[in-house]
Amino acid sequence: MKTVIITGASTGIGKAIAQLFLEKGHNLVINSANAANLENTYNELNNTEKIAMVSGDISLIATGKKLVETAIERFGKVDVLINNAGIFEPKSFLDVEEKDLDRFLSINLKGTFFTSQSAVKQMLKQGEGNIINIGTVLVDHAINGFPATAPISSKGGIHAFTRQLAAEFGKNNIRVNAIAPGIIRSPLQAKTGVDNADSLAGLHLLNRIGETQDVAELALYLAESNFVTGEIINLDGGHVAGHSI
Template identity: 30%
Template sequence: MSYQTGIGQRTAVVTGASSLKGIGFHTALRFAQEGWAVAMMDLNQEGLQRALDAVQEQVPDAKLLALPVNVTDPDSVKAAAEQVAASELPPVGALANIAGIPSPASFLELTLDEWHKVIEVNLTGPFLMSQAFVPQMIDGGYGRVVNMSSVTAQHGGGVFSKTSYAAAKAGVLGLTRGMARELAEHGITVNAVAPGVVDTEIRVGSDEETEKALAAAVPLKRQAKPEEIAALFVWLSCEDSAYITGTTQSINGGTYVM
């Protein structure tokens, strides 16, 4: 199945794209496989170049750009938006706000610094990125923003994702709903994706036993593959999803159903 935008080639901006095992990398790859140009962004510059090379190897004719960006820094985000606009890539049509960090600190031990950091990366980042790139979508006449939330926003948290992460990812749902209502007049849709446990390396320090236990707790008895989350990001960016906006798309193997 192919997800064409149906409106000519566009650029997808993907944050959190540097880890070859991560959701951002797989989303960039899937966009490229579906014929989109991709601007790949991450804090990790070295990993980003490796990730761009890996996408290019699998999709040799893909138009790609790698930009080191700190999504919490307004100047860095603004510079990235200017660089994309000045580049040879086609107009920006989609923004996948995937960069994020976990927070295993328990509520009673959570420091104010950690609280701020988790909110900054997971919630302020998508806000800054969206504010920087949505004007390019309005100018280009096509726009899709897909924000990364988590099942944690719905059920409150687990081993690696406690209160500050739950608050940030629940904030992403509010951000998504507000943006969806305000940007509808421009034909821009905004949705959130809320995965359950995904087989990536975000759970730093986790061991095999813990990973198996996380999978066993899922009704479908496995973790999601990053490719499965990537496919949802790309589908929410395509022409076929034009009437879906302001929603939370759960993708959790039955962990949280409503």
């Protein structure tokens, strides 16, 4: 039984991860910036003994600290941190304002960075730990017609951060990896202006989009692995590997 912190856990990928890890018997500390959505998910999961919830903006360092404190108070340890919380919106490069870039960097990169810092401090005391970050295949395979320089810059930082953190703390048996999803069916698609996510299936060699369960299953594998670290794993149906014509 592991104690797992999941940020951005109230909807989409984060919620699917929470559901799967709970089914496998793990203790959860779930987070969302939207308190109402978080409470709805908490009630839906319906297991007060194995779940604690902490609402709060992950860009605030205090939120990451509170997540770790809650995990220790409720379950005595922090085995896995899944940095899932993030935002993503397309916008033309020439229209990006300073406030836009600051928002992506604060929530996506800064949130992942300092929540991990709080978790690593506890993992060092325990002698091991596991961190799973969420990036995107668009860092390595950009799409013409989908302008997203600001969010991709923040996600690129997460990819680099993943490898650097794995290098720094590998000797302490702290594994750090990232999942880079392709197009996944989730509420995020509607937020980015995509009304029919299946219309993007052609971007993947498998000619279909992914499901949140696909991401959850890979997260579970990484959480249970003792010998994978420093990896950015594309979960993309072949998006990066090649093209369909």
